[in-house]
Amino acid sequence: MKVFLMYQDCDFDLQQQLPSHEKALTQDLELNTLFNAMARGNEFLFEVAKKALLSGLNDPDAILYRQKILQDCLKNPSLTRDIYNIAVEAMEEQKKHYYGFFSYYPSSILYNAVEIMQILAGMLKRIKNIADEHAGKFESEGFTRFFAMVEKELDAEYFARIQNHLRELKFRDGLLISAELGKGNEGTHYILRKPHDKKQSWLERIFAKKPPVYAFSISDRDESGARALTELKNRGINLVANALAQSADHMRSFFDALRTELAFYVGCLNLSEYLAQIGEPISFPLPVASHERKHSFTGLYDVCLALTMKEKVVGNDVNAHSKDLVMITGANQGGKSTFLRSIGLAQLMMQCGMFVPAQSFCANICAGLFTHYKREEDATMKSGKLDEELSRMSGIVDNITPNSLILFNESFAATNEREGSEIARQIVGALLEKRIKVFFVTHLSQLxxxxxxxxxxxxxFLWAERQTDGGRTFKLIVGEPLQTSYGEDLYHRVFGRDNLNETDHEIYST
Structure with a gap:
């Protein structure tokens, strides 16, 4: 049985390799805040959320496939969590017996396989009950196919057959084994035989004619004889033990996949509930092919900032369709970096099939998302800040491909304005030639x-709005780049307006 709740034709691989720049993405976009909100302290949910967001999809149809499943989950949160909890319980219960599969003795393997099959069959029955009662509440292709599979493969006859086999494999009435004599009269070709039909009344069993048999018994103190019988038993049940262990492992794999794939949607439910408490909107984005240039949204906000502040934050409206370069300037602490982070977060959320933190959102798929943010100088740096920035840029260039998206935040500002602007101009120009979309936050006015x-x-070109009194609206406006970042406002905030002399005014106005 296959789950197919993350992909249309394969399982979600929790062991897949993350992008080589995932640490930079996590740091620059503050992704751990998002992962923690989705996980609610659960390590497994955290891991699944991280893998899903950092290994997004590159096909619009695959994204829409997940979106429809998530919409079903948002309409049926309790049922989604019920199925997920059954999968979690199944995995926890089977762990108590799973070590038996690694035992040397077939009898031990068989015993543990029977116990696990009993547990997992019970869990399957619970999922079947949910499917029978509530399948009609789900409309997505993924859930419709999942419940149809459950309905087809897990009928009453299936469960009855499982219970009959498991009851027989406990061998309460002993084993019937056949063998042949090989070299030196050593037993070979041990085969476990189906027991005789015992549908007889107790009177018939007592008075029925017994077939002739050759029998012997061993003394309670005959340890060698007991070991010999145990060895014969293990040879007889070896094939059956291995077959049942494989069946149990197959069933365990189904529950493992179900738990893993539903964990992503449970994480999305957790996040949506957090945002609903804050009063922030969410919407399902419209993804388009990577070769197109689409990027428009209304009310886009930084979801990590909202989660940190636990209150609504300012959103932005921008139409950047047919644009490869978005240049952002303006007032310090005016929301430029926050806006840039909201772009990266929304892109990752869209491409893994999630909702996005906006009233509406449409963007082309990106082959990869990269960030180049300024770093504070620290003792671990082996060279100057500019060298370090150029080194990171070189690493990005080695991995970036056409139709990718790169976010620059105050990059190449570790040198003077003229040199920094020239370096940035050449790099951005080369990226645009390779059909790479660029968002660039900068105070380099020459650039x-x-x-x-x-x-x-x-x-x-966008700039962060500033009111006449120096206040920040945290809104971005389309217009000519500003030649000042209004550092004077920060001076006023720290030292007071009365302490600003003419020289200082000239410095902070440039």
Missing amino acids: AHGFYEKKMENAI
Whole structure:
């Protein structure tokens, strides 16, 4: 049996390799905040959320397939959690017996396999009951196929057959084994035989004519004889023990896949409930093919900031369709970095089949998502900050491919304005030539104005709004890049307006 709740034609691989730059993504986008909200302290949910978000999908149809399943889960959260909890319970229960599969003795393997099959068959019966009662509440292709499989393969005859086999394999009335004599009269070809039909009344069993048999018994103190009988038994049941152990392992794999794949949707349910408590909206995005240039949204907000502050945060509306370059300038602490993070988070959430933190969202799929954020200088750096930035950029270039998305945050500012702008200009120009979408937050006015003056049709320029009194709206507006980041406002906040002299004013206005 296959689950197919993450992909249409294969299982979700929890052991898959993450992108080589996953640490940078996690740090720059503060992904652990998102993972923790989805996990609610559960390590397994955390791991599944991390693997799902960092190994997204590149096919719009595959994304929509997951979206429909998630929409079913949001409509039926209790039933989704009930099925997930059954899978979790099945995995926990079978762990108590699973060690027996590694035993040397077939009798031990058989005993543990029977116990596990009894447990897992009971769990399957519970899933079958849910399917019988509630399958009609689910509309997605994934759940419809899942419940149809349960209905077809787990009928009453199936469960009755399992129980009959397991009852017989306990051998309460002994074993019937046949063998042949080989070299030196040593037994070979041991075969476990089906027991005789015993559908007789107790009177018939007492007075029925017994077939002639050759029998012997061993003394209670005959340890050698007991070992010999045990060895004969193990030879007889060896094939059956291995076959049943494989069947139990197959059933265990089904529950493992069910737990893993539903864990992603349970994590999404947890996150949606957190955001609902805060009052933040969510919506299902419209993904388009990677070769197109789509990027528009309304009310897009930084979900990690909302989770941290535990309150609603300002969202932004932007239409960047047909754009390869989005250049962002403006006031310090005006929401530029927060906006940039919201872009990266929404892209990851969309491409793993989740909802996004926005009122509406449409974007093309990206072959890869990369971040290049400024780093604070520390003792672990073996060279200057600019060298370190260029080294990280070199690593990105080695891995980035056309139709990827890269987010720059105050990059190449570790040197003077002229040199930093020139370095950034050449890098951004080369990326655009390779059909790579670029979002760039910067206070390098020469860089921003250099691109603005080219009047590029595939570029859009945003700046962080500032009110006349220095207040921040945290809204981004389309317009010509600003030549100031309003550092004077920060000076006022720290030292007070009265302490700002003419020289300081000139410095913070440039």
